[in-house]
Amino acid sequence: MAEHGKEKIALVLQGGGALGSYQAGAYEALMRLGYDPNWIAGISIGAINAAIICGNPPERRVGRLKTFWESVSGQLLAKPVTDEVSFRRIFNEASAVFTAAFGAPGFFRPRLPPPALTWPMAPTEVGFYDTTPLRDTLLSLVDFDLLNSGTTRVSVGAVNIKTGNFRYFDSKNERIEPEHIMASGALPPGFPPVEINGEFYWDGGLVSNTPLEYILDWAGPRKDMCVFQIDLFSARGLLPATLLDIGQREKEIRYSSRTRMNTNKFCDMQNMRRAVHRLKDKLPEEVKNDPSWRFLEQMSCDAAITIVQLIHRRAAYETDSNDYEFSRYTMNENWRAGRLDVENTLSHPAWINRDRSALGVHVLDLTKDLDRAP
Numbered sequence: 001m002a003e004h005g006k007e008k009i010a011l012v013l014q015g016g017g018a019l020g021s022y023q024a025g026a027y028e029a030l031m032r033l034g035y036d037p038n039w040i041a042g043i044s045i046g047a048i049n050a051a052i053i054c055g056n057p058p059e060r061r062v063g064r065l066k067t068f069w070e071s072v073s074g075q076l077l078a079k080p081v082t083d084e085v086s087f088r089r090i091f092n093e094a095s096a097v098f099t100a101a102f103g104a105p106g107f108f109r110p111r112l113p114p115p116a117l118t119w120p121m122a123p124t125e126v127g128f129y130d131t132t133p134l135r136d137t138l139l140s141l142v143d144f145d146l147l148n149s150g151t152t153r154v155s156v157g158a159v160n161i162k163t164g165n166f167r168y169f170d171s172k173n174e175r176i177e178p179e180h181i182m183a184s185g186a187l188p189p190g191f192p193p194v195e196i197n198g199e200f201y202w203d204g205g206l207v208s209n210t211p212l213e214y215i216l217d218w219a220g221p222r223k224d225m226c227v228f229q230i231d232l233f234s235a236r237g238l239l240p241a242t243l244l245d246i247g248q249r250e251k252e253i254r255y256s257s258r259t260r261m262n263t264n265k266f267c268d269m270q271n272m273r274r275a276v277h278r279l280k281d282k283l284p285e286e287v288k289n290d291p292s293w294r295f296l297e298q299m300s301c302d303a304a305i306t307i308v309q310l311i312h313r314r315a316a317y318e319t320d321s322n323d324y325e326f327s328r329y330t331m332n333e334n335w336r337a338g339r340l341d342v343e344n345t346l347s348h349p350a351w352i353n354r355d356r357s358a359l360g361v362h363v364l365d366l367t368k369d370l371d372r373a374p
Contacts, residue, residue, distance in 0.1 A: 007306075008225040011037040012212045015044025015185070015205040015255065016232025017323035018072075018099075021331045022312045023049050023230045024065040025338030030228060031062065033346055037228070039153040041168075041211035043204040045232075047156035047184035048138070051176070054152040055142030064141050069331050071106040071137065076327040088317040092330065096321035103129060104326045106137040108191065123200050127192030131182060138178040148175050157204030157211055158183040161193055166207040168214055169196075209233070210257040216266050216305070226306040230338070232323070234311050235259050247320035263307055263363055271360040276300035306354065309365040310341050341367045 011030075013023050023046060030036065036058060042050035049065065056064045076098060080091035103109035108129040115121060115128065147154060148171050155170040158180070169180040183194035183201035193200040204211075212229050235256035240246045277300035280288070287293055312334065314322060322330075345351055345366045354362055 006224050008039075008223055009035055009037040010215050010225060010227045011040040011050075012210065012215055012227055012229040013040065013042035013046025013049055014211075014229075014231040014233065014257075015042075015046050015187075015203065015209045016312070017045055018326045018331070019232040019312055019323055019334060020045035020049055021069045022232060022334040022338035024062075024069055025335035025340075026228075026230050026310055026342045027053060027065065027338075028062045028335075029339040029342035029346075031058065033342070035226075035228065035346075037152070039155075039215070041155040041157075041215050042184065043157050043209050043211055044185040044187065046211070046230075047181050047204075048134075050154050050156065051138060051142050051147060051181045054154040054171075055144060055147035057146070068106070068137065068141055069335065070328070072104040073326050073328040073331040074105045075102065076329075078327070079329050083317075085317045088315075089319065092317060092325050092327070093319065093321060095327035095330065096325040099324050099326045103133075105133070107131070107134050107326075109133060124192050124195055127186075127188065128190050129192075131186070131191050134182055134185075135178045138181055142178075142181075144175075144177060147171060155211065155214060156180055156184040157208065157214070158186070158194075158201040159204055159206050161200045161202055164207075166204065167201070168211070205255055205257075208257050209255040210259050210262070212259070212307070213262055213266070224304045226308065228308045228310060228342075229259070231256065231259055231309065231311045234313055244319055248314070248318070248322075251320050251323070252314075259309070259311075263309075263361075266305075266307075267361040267363065270301075270303070270305060273300045274302055274360045277302045304360065304362070306362045306364065308345060308351070309363065310338070310345065310367055311365065312337065313367065 027049070040050040040054060052064050052068055053061050076095050080088050082088070101110070108131045111128060111130050153170070153172050154176060155168050156176070157166060157168050159166055169176055179194050179196050183196055184204050186192065186194050186201060187203035187205065193202055210229070210231060212227065215227055233252045233255040235253065237249050237252050240249050276296050280297065283293070345364065348366045350364055350366055
């Protein structure tokens with residue numbers, strides 16, 4: 001991994017469809033400020049962004065991300081008349097309806113004629129949209145030989161449909177192809193399953209939309225690490241005031257994947273590991289030779305982990321359609337928000353003055369408050 005001193009750098013990319021341009025903007029800022037990771041784990045749109053980053057040399061990554069996001073937003077180039085909340089909501093909803101009807105270029109297109117609800121189809125066609133354009137896009141933007149070269153490790157999550165088991169495809173252990181990336185983003189019933197080695201997979205977000213746990217649990221021997229976790233759904237939110245608000249809040253809760261709960265759980269475990277590690281020199285020899293102690297010692301470590309949470313905070317005019325609203329205007333808006341959140345975080349005194357050695361796990365969430373101003 002890229003290192004800052006003895007600290008390893010990793011990047012975690014949550015799923016969230018059209019909101020994924022926030023991750024692209026965040027990566028642009030991280031790269032410019034010298035925090036270019038060597039291990040990226042992604043789910044759904046996070047897997048697509050991860051593939052584009054890992055499948056290109058550093059000097060081409062931001063440009064390739066921009067090419068992808070300009071492509072998928074290429075048929076919705078109009079701008080809202082004003083950003084006043086009610087007008088902007090109409091603009092966003094109209095853009096989402098257009099995407100639902102006509103798809104997103106280079107990503108997905110509606111099946112014509114539409115599939116009948118009760119008519120049997122081939123497994124890879126059971127969905128309202130055809131994702132063949134995404135495969136072509138990945139092949140044009142991603143060098144899969146480079147992605148699998150080991151220069152940058154990439155891990156993407158998907159769900160085995162028959163077993164219901166979650167599965168990570170990891171370039172450290174196997175070759176990653178376009179199908180692995182597409183499987184991670186095959187969200188039903190819109191997108192059809194993807195076949196890999198005779199098994200069929202759906203979007204990893206059905207089980208867990210945030211691959212933070214994979215990075216933390218499977219990092220191997222623990223060393224000091226900084227994980228930039230770029231989430232597209234906030235676990236915290238407002239009490240719904242209208243029926244339309246319910247859909248948005250439900251989606252946030254479902255796809256935030258209990259980010260803070262999992263982070264808190266890891267904090268407790270890592271602090272315990274460090275406590276066990278520091279007991280070693282205080283124990284008598286007869287205790288050190290006890291099998292129970294040897295087991296605890298194997299689990300211990302003294303690594304300091306920093307988790308930087310960068311979370312897309314929805315604007316007041318956004319509704320539950322924001323993950324399939326592919327207008328160019330909103331794409332650029334989310335890209336800027338991701339870039340600014342990284343810049344603000346890495347210039348914040350809490351980041352600049354953090355003491356890695358003093359804490360087992362240091363969690364920073366320094367981005368702006370809940371709702372973005374319109």
